[in-house]
Amino acid sequence: MFWKKKKLTYELQQSLQLNTPLQDMSFTVFDTETTGFAIGANDRMIEIGAVQVEGFHVTDRVFQTFVNPSREIPSVISKLTTIQQSQVDTAPMPLPAIEEYFAFIEKNKSAGWVGHHVSFDEMVIKKELGRQKCTFEMPTSFDTMHLIRYLDPTGEQQDLGDYAKLFGTETFERHRALGDALTTAYVFTALLKKLDRQGVKTLADLLRIKNGGAHKFVPLS
Template sequence: MFWKKKKLTYELQQSLHLNTPLQDMSFTVFDTETTGFAIGADDRMIEIGAVQVEGFHVTDRVFQTFVNPSREIPTAIKKLTNIQQAQVDEAPLPLPAIEKYFTFIEKNKSGGWVGHHVSFDEMVIKKELSRQKCTFETPTSFDTMHLIRFLDPASEQQDLEDYARIFGTEIFERHRALGDALTTAHVFTELLKKLDRQGIKTLADLLRIKNGGAHKFVSHT
């Protein structure tokens, strides 16, 4: 039987001009935790965390929810994350959890998503929605690793915690969605400051970096 997929919609801040200064932009920095890395197979999301960044500052506006994966959390993941089965068994299922996250994005008039290896976390959400016969429009997003490589092409891939130490920013609870989102947010704001000093000052500039020198962003003006 064919099931038509429902499109799950949410509103990013669509009125941004390409020349919007980065200092005037709002970003949602987010992270997910899962039962493992086989997200296209049996592994499922167990937590979403996010924090809002305004310009070059991390705000106190945060979001966190556990997610019921409808399966057992492997022992190794319990030890790594300190997330216990009882916490997710009582949590929302993936679709309502993601809807709550999208509500947080809309409420904060976010202009884009940010993550450390952001494509993985986007794929986690995409896969969970696909299981519920839902789709969503991939947002404008920025990866801290991509920005780090732009600033230092010779940079070797390191753990998020290593970059926090390099930039002298606070390290929050590791391998927890909100903690890693907060750590990423502080690294991201330091990256924005460094980019600003190198003349990367607008949304258009940031999109050129994201797209390897040529932006494909369509301004909704």
């Protein structure tokens, strides 16, 4: 039997001109927490967190929800994240949780979403929706690690908290979705300001970097 997939129709990305200045753009910075890293197998999402960035500033518009993974959270994950089984057992199932997150993005008219190693969090969302036979139009995404490598391609990869210290930005609760989203958002705004000083002024400039533009050699600190 073939199951017809349902396409979610949320507007996850604004249609913008390529010459739109970065300072006029809004981004959704997000993070997920999971029961482990085997998201293509048995591991499931347990939390989504997001915050809106406008121009070069982090706003007070935030989103957070626990997600019911329909399985036990390993003790090592509970210890790392502080998320307890009782918090997810009564939480929304993945589809309504993700739809609530998508509604947050749509309301805030995002130009795309941002994450630290964003491909992992994108995959978490896609896998959870795939289990529900749902599809969606993936918005443009920007990875803070990609921007860091653009500015400093020879630098040694560091932890998100280390980058926050390097840029002098605030670190929020680590290994929690909203905390990591907020930490990433402040790192992202610091990166945007550095890029702006290097002549990266528009959406077209940012997309050029995303698509493999030539690296800059810029001190990060």
